Amino acid sequence: MTGSVTQLVFDGVADGPVGVALDILGAATRIVHAGLVELPKSRLPTCTRIVSIDGAPVRTAANRTLTVDGALELRGLGSGDVLVLPGLGMPTAPEIAAALERPDIARATELVARAAARGVRVAASCSATFVLATAGVLDGREATTTWWLGPTFAQRFPRVTLRTDQMVVTSGRVLTAGSAFAHADLMLALLAQTLSPSLAHRVAQYLVLDERASQARYMVMEHLRSADPVIRALERFIGSNLERQLTVPQMARATATSPRTLARKLEKALGTTPLRFAQRLRIAQAVHLLETTRRSVDEIAAQVGYADAAAFRRIFRRETGEAPHARRARSADARKR
CATH class of the missing domain: 1.10.10.60 (Homeodomain-like)
Structure with missing residues (x-):
């Protein structure tokens, strides 16, 4: 990862994942600068940004104002850069279906597809995986999503091989992660793949993060019930x-x-x-x-x-x-x- 890390956020974005991504990238930088992991400092991200489609602040799921660094611009993004979509903060299938019809998210699907075509590494967690799938970048690939939305995802995107038992799935230059706080797992996976597995492990230790490979243990007790x-x-x-x-x-x-x-x-x-x-x-x-x-x-x-x-x-x-x-x-x- 020698370029930038850009987080694309929308109205309704889950509050926690945005911050945890910044914490993980910040911890990685401090660890490398402290000499705790041997890695050329030139390989660290040149910048980390939070952007929206139009550059305007967004309202988070907790109804807080999140200021951004500007609008998403594809100019200058290439194979060394990463575009990350945190969860949309929409836990139900009807909410996601409505969100995918919004003009800002419809525009985002176009830009995500173009970014992926330019070689940009793209990643998403939780319900934001629906944006990647809508953009077509998951067609013919394996992916995961938040596990209770698995049936909806599978029905909507039959060309994607869904692995809801996995916390993070990598398929080429596209990464997907499960529920909202799997965003931490997503960022650790990005560190491991683009910089160093040792650095990802040290960051997980430093931030006391549980390194989890599977969502399965969280699938047993909840969301078995239905309105039917x-x-x-x-x-x-x-x-x-x-x-x-x-x-x-x-x-x-x-x-x-x-x-x-x-x-x-x-x-x-x-x-x-x-x-x-x-x-x-x-x-x-x-x-x-x-x-x-x-x-x-x-x-x-x-x-x-x-x-x-x-x-x-x-x-x-x-x-x-x-x-x-x-x-x-x-x-x-x-x-x-």
Whole structure:
């Protein structure tokens, strides 16, 4: 990274990611200047800027005024520069759909596409990944987005291979990251790729940032619910039968639907299948028991419907990104702080 780092912000931008990006770049500069990581100072970014489409201040998600350094100008941007889009601060699919119709964001998609065509490295986190996808720079590539918007993203952009289990996905000169505070992971990934993995690691230590490869551990407990009464009924039915291995026909009968209708509703609302939904609810209960009881992993496995404890451990790791004992230890450490 021998050029500039430009953050493009819009009205509604999430407040935290903009600041954390500046903190990470500032810490990297201080660490290099202090000689803690061997790196030619000439390789550091020549400047870091915050811009809007028209150069006017924007209102953040917290309704604060964010002044900017000017308007986005492609003139002078090239392969040594990075254009970063922090999250839009819009957590729901209807809000994002409306945002993508706004004149400022429509203009941004054009400029992002042109920047990428000029060789500029482009990156986005959270809902701003929708801007990159709309610009076409993710077509034929792998990408991630904030995990609860995964089904919406996949439906809207079928030419993108979505990896919502990953915190950061790099595909060529395009980087995407998950939910809002994955912006920190995005900036660390940019440091690692363009400057030095050692520098990224030292910055993470310096700022006490958790270096996370996966969003999976955050996907279990939240956003499983839906406004659809069928899915709420299904959740209640599964919750009352966690110790049983339920079939799709049983779940359909319990919700007064056909297996096909139930599968379609779950795919549309949550981007998952009935069996995977049941599995996530069982793992969510296992997480709760690990964090609130002293029962053994084998006992918890049996309580949430897994007769084979080894299979439970494999599924738990796949769904949460960590082993059951690691989850329990992490929870215990958090309570001590």
